[in-house]
Amino acid sequence: MSPTSGTVPTAAARSPARTVRCGLVAPLAVILSFLQAWPAAGEPSSVRAALGWDGWVRFGTWNPLTVEAGVDRPVRGWLVVDIPQEFGAQRVRLRYSVDLPEGGRAIWRVPVLVVDARRPVRVAVVAEDGAEVASAEVLPQAESAVASVVGYLGQNPPSPPPEASSGGRRVVARLREEVLPETAAAYASLDLLVVEDLDERRLNDAQRHALQAWVLHGGRVVTSGWLAAGAPLSGWLSAAQHTGRVVELSGLGSVAAGPLRELHPLPGGRPVVERSYVVAVWAARGLGRVYAWAADPQQVPAGSPLWYLALPPTTSREGPPEPDVRPRAPVGPAAVGLGAFAVLWLVSLAVAARTPWGWLLALVVLAAGTVGMPTVAREVRERSTTLDVTWVEVLVDRARRAYAWGYAQAPYRGVYTYTLPRAVAVAASGGFSEAEVSFLDDRVVVRARQGAGERLRLYWEVEGAAGAVPAVQPREGSVVFRGPGTSHGVVFWGRRQAPLEKSQEPDEWVALRWERADPQHPALVSLRWVYPAAATIVEDRPVVVLPLADGRRGWLVVGGQLP
Amino acid sequence: MNSLAIVRGDLRARLGTRKGMAVQAAFLAAVWLLGLLGTGPERGGDSPMWVASVGLLVVVVYVVTAAAGGEIAFPGEKAVLDLVASPFSAAEIAWGKALSNAAFATVCTLGAWPVLLFLQALRTGPWQESLAQAAVLLAVSWGFGGFATWLGVTVESEVSRSVLLWGGIVAFLAGAGLAGSWPWHPANAVRPLAPGWARMTCAASFVGLGVLTLWAVGRRLPRLREEVHGGP
Known part of the structure; x- marks a missing residue:
């Protein structure tokens, strides 16, 4: 394009009026462009949340919830997850501490127990003063509720048996490394993880440890394809070594016709042989199992024995029977509090009968009683209810998981505080209207609003590395x-x-x-x-x-x- | 001013003497026990707080009425009959007794109120509720106190007076409950979460009873004076 043929007018061709117009328009355009660019320069606070395994949810057990929050100003407060309970009459609120600088972003991967398909799970970032910074809602659809979930990391999802052993629907959830949970508890809703591609660099330490802990405590993983050699987690998940040789096969019952990799079981690995071919190798990892398939997962038909070998039976877990917890009247602190007032009141009356100034003392005692009685009442109420806890602690290799069921009956209507150890997942059920679960650095505090005689059931899981393992x-x-x-x-x-x-x-x-x-x-x-x-x-x-x-x-x- | 002298004298006798202290100690011990009873867990529809509230009503009514009717004789306390011969006018005596009953009822109610407050707070009830319960205690005990004062100047025989006083109170508090579930009845109005109108009706009724009986005392006093001065 020559300079004269352009559409941009030269300075000599501009009229003075036009120059003035352009002089006005140019700053206006600059201001407008700044205004348009404003949201991009300072991203508004936002929260995004994803529930379940690629949207699939198993009700009545832990499901992973991934929350990503970004803030446009420094926020110190809480990430609040509101989980509606059945019939909407109850609400469980989980709180995780938040401390983000201006423009800061953070991701939480937490387990949540979902029981109500009709009401949304609400996620919000709330400042310490109670002001809501940003919020989002996730509504688990009733049709997304399934009986069994097979997680899959790869490109071409496999076809496991479409029905769970319990009779419900089984689905395959396509996953990315980023959405894998950071707690073993969140894997409770996953029956099997099929790994075809795994980029460990996209996992953080917590995700790696969670996956290992899950397998050590009964989880099952199928590996197929070429996992990154030398990567620690991939190596740990491998039950067999590939020799690099591939044979074309047909006529096998467990695998559809196609290439079959030659597998060599690693120490502890047990081969699964069909017609003298090793079609799979499995090995124990703690209480769980890892499988290596010689074929791609897509080659394994729904009716293949390999699926039935790898998939655990879908059975629901039942906790211990509910103990006969009876609230006790905490007479001690009540006797001390009421007795102190009675004695002081008696003394003040004796003084008042002798000198009119004594009535001032009586007023002071009365004021102290008025102020102190709610405190005494709170103390008595808190002491009246203790959790009756049953533990099952499991040590496998160096991974420790503890499961606890606690029951408490409220003697009076009111708010009760229960302090639990540093749990990764807490669920409340039974008699309460609101339960707020605060995950602190060293403990978990549950504050439940209960009616008189209502029985609260708490279930929680603790995870961590064990010290000396027997x-x-x-x-x-x-x-x-x-x-x-x-x-x-x-x-x-x-x-x-x-x-x-x-x-x-x-x-x-x-x-x-x-x-x-x-x-x-x-x-x-x-x-x-x-x-x-x-x-x-x-x-x-x-x-x-x-x-x-x-x-x-x-x-x-x-x-x-x-x- | 003479009315206030009667109030001062009565309070000094009821609170300052050894017997007065002993009565207060016993009263506060009963209140303390009832407070502990009220901490019992709720079971079914029966709340221990209801039992404790009615118990506090009975205790406060008993102490105030017994003091007003001379059933508990405090050393140095001048009963209405003792004041007949004094230079105080009938109105001053009636006012004085009304005020001393009110003051003593207030002292006893204030001794019981923190327990009601404690029991309400234990069940996360509003503090205003305990105040309303205390108002019922105060009104009912003052009303019965006035009734006891009136009986003291009307019925000469001590035995008859005692029978009439305690028989009447027991019949009213216990018998009325058997006759029907009247919300304004003191045993119902003092319960937690009783309707406000019922409490108002109850308190107003007993304030009325107190005013009526003390007015009757004032009317009775000149006749008593005539009997004292003109008697054989």
Whole structure:
């Protein structure tokens, strides 16, 4: 384009009036462009939330909730997650602390127990003064409720059996690394994770540990394809090594016609052979299992035995039976508070009868009583209700998960505070109208508004690395347990059980006297609260169950090695 | 001013003497026990707070009425019959007794009010509720106190007076409950969450009873004086 043929007028061609007009328009345009650019320069505060596995939700259990929040000003306060309960009459509010600078963004991956499909889960960032900075709602659709979810990391989703063993619908949720949970508890709604591609660089430490903890405590993962060699999590999830050779096959029942990779089981791996081909390898990881498939997941038809081998039975978990908790009248603090007022009032009246100034003292006592009685009442109310807690703590390798059920009956109408250990997931059910669960750095505080006589049920899970983990090793028909004192420990293995007896070595116990397992043994019953398929777990490996020794009521479960 | 002298004298006798202190101590011990009783957990529809509230009503009414009717004789206290021979006018005596009954009822009610406040706070009830309950206690005890004062100047026989006083109060408090569920009845009006109109009606009725009986006392006094001065 030549300079003269352009559409832009030269300065010589401009008339003075036109120049003035342009002089006005130009600053206006600059101002307008600034105005248009304003939202981009300072992003307004916003919250985005995603519930479930690619939108699929299993009601009645933990589901992952991913929340991303950005703020346009410094915010110190709370991320508040409002979860409606059944019939909308109750509300559970989860609170996580927020401390974001101006323009700061943060992502939370938390487990939430969803029970109501008709009302939205509301997420908001709330400042300390109660002002709402930003909010969003997620409405889980009734049609997104399924009985079984298979998570899939890859490009071409597989086709597992469309029905869960319990009869409900099974779906495949396509996932990205970024949405994987940061707690093992959130995996409760996932039956199986099929990994075809895994970029570990897109996972943070918490996500990596959560995935490992989930598998160690019973989770199941299928790997296929070429996971990144040398990556720590990929290596840990691998049950077999690929030799690099591929054979074209047809006529197998478990795999559709197509290429089949040659697998070599890694130590501990057990091959699954069909017509002398290794179609899969599985290995135990703690109480869970990892599988390596020789074929791509899309090659495994819905009716393949490989699916039935990998998929756990979908059974619902039941906690311990509700104890007969009776609220007790806390007479002590009430007696002290009321008694102090009575004595002071009596003394002030005696003084008032002698001198008119004594009535001033009586007024002071009355004022103190008026101010102090609500405080005494609050103290009495808080002491009147204690949680009756049953624990099941499971140690596998170095991963510790503790499950707790607490029950409390309110003697009076009012707000009650319950302090729990630092749990990653808390659910409230039973009798209450509002429950606020605050996740603090060192503990969790639940404040529940209850009516007189209402029974509250709290369930929570604690996760973390265990310190010294006792060792459980099978040895020549016996099981050796090395750990601190266990006078009432029982070992379950196969369909047998044996009491732990002191050996001659220090801190060593041996199970020798085997007998038929009692399915109603309290330790085995408590194990089923955590693992409905406990029978299959103790079938494979020895599991030591012993009463908790630190004052808590419940059981410590230590998973043993495979023989 | 003479009325205030009667009030001062009565309060000094009812609060300052050893017997007065002992009565107050026993009264506050009963209030304390009822407060502890009220901390019991709610079971079904029966609230221990209801029992404690009615118990406090009975205790306050008993102490105030017994003091007003001379059933508990405090050393140095001048009963109405003792004041007949004094230079005070009938109106001053009636006013004095009305005020001393009111002052003593207030002292006893204030001793019981923090317990009501405590029981309300325990159940996260509003503090105004305890104030309304205390107003019922005050009005009912003052009304019965006036009735006891009137009986003291009307019925000569001590036995008959006692029978009439306590029989009447027991019949009213207990018997009325059996006869029907009247919301304005003191045993119902003092309950937690009783309707406001019922409490107003109850309090107004007993204030009326107090005014009526003390007016009757004032009317009775000149006749008593005539009997004293003109008697055999």
